[in-house]
Amino acid sequence: MRAFVVDAFTDTAFTGNPAGVVLLDSPAEESWMQSVAAELRHSETAFVVVAGPEGEPKPLRWFTPTTEVPLCGHGTLATAHVLGGDQRFDTRSGVLTCTALDDGWIEMDFPADRAEPVEPPEALAAGLPGVTVVETAQAATKVLVRAGSAAEVRAVRPDFAALATVPSRGVIVTAPGDRPGVDFVSRVFSPQVGIQEDPVTGSAHCTLATWWAAKLHRDPRSADFVGEQASARSGIVRMALRADRVGLRGRATTVLSGELHV
Incomplete structure (x- = not known):
């Protein structure tokens, strides 16, 4: 299966936040995804199921080296970048929409988290x-x-x-x-x-x-x-x-x- 390392929130390599991105044909075992994330050792690795009905949100999950997290911005940005910008993802935090902008940036629609x-x-x-x-x-x-x-x-x-x-x-x-x-x-x-x-x-x-x-x-x-x-x-x-x-x-x-x- 295809795997990537993407530096997110930057346009310069070796800055920003590196994320692993793994493209899946079908959902994977949680223990396997956790092992891959521990092996890659980035703050988060994203796992996205790219095969599925046309137009449906793609299942997306994120793992640190030790645990799954409910929301990850740089992992989502990295995944959208790999897949071409305009994407919809089905996640533990709901459906997240990513839009490629004319200036080369990607906008992600996330829930506000008020303190x-x-x-x-x-x-x-x-x-x-x-x-x-x-x-x-x-x-x-x-x-x-x-x-x-x-x-x-x-x-x-x-x-x-x-x-x-x-x-x-x-x-x-x-x-x-x-x-x-x-x-x-x-x-x-x-x-x-x-x-x-x-x-x-x-x-x-x-x-x-x-x-x-x-x-x-x-x-x-x-x-x-x-x-x-x-x-x-x-x-x-x-x-x-x-x-x-x-x-x-x-x-x-x-x-x-x-x-x-x-």
Whole structure:
């Protein structure tokens, strides 16, 4: 079967977020997909069934090296890129539509994931040394932390053992942007699911877009944003907030293609 490695949320190889993409003729055993994801060792590997009735959404699942996840932005972008842009996928988070734009970007229609204010979990202070915790909020799968500055976001070196005890699938650290054209910066740490730092996280921006709309005094029903995920690989995510949906826009480039033999 065909397999690919695609750098997502970038148009430059070896930046952005690498994802594995495996094309299937029929649904595969969950244990086998988990073994393949562990072998490839990307933050997520996407498995898509490409054979099926014309016009029907293609079944799509995502696995980290240790577990299945309910939603993955860069894995979806990578899969749409491999298959040609305009796609519909049947996933655990509903039907996701991808549209190829004229400028070479792909827009993914994702559900918004709003965060509500919470008291910071005890492990955050130990897990994020040097970060001033200004605000904390809880989304469906991740804790969001507003840091004191973009410089703090860029500089933080987490204690992953401490972060792994935070009762969430991951921690988003964010602050207002520090360069022209960028509304906010972020980094995402998910040791709870086997990912110390996710280089560019599409699903996290479903929370970031809705959360920053209020902070930046944008219309929560219709607003556009540009986010920079400030990992070592870095990446840019454009967002279009539309009430309870978020249009995530990104580019992608294939760095490897071949055959999976087992």
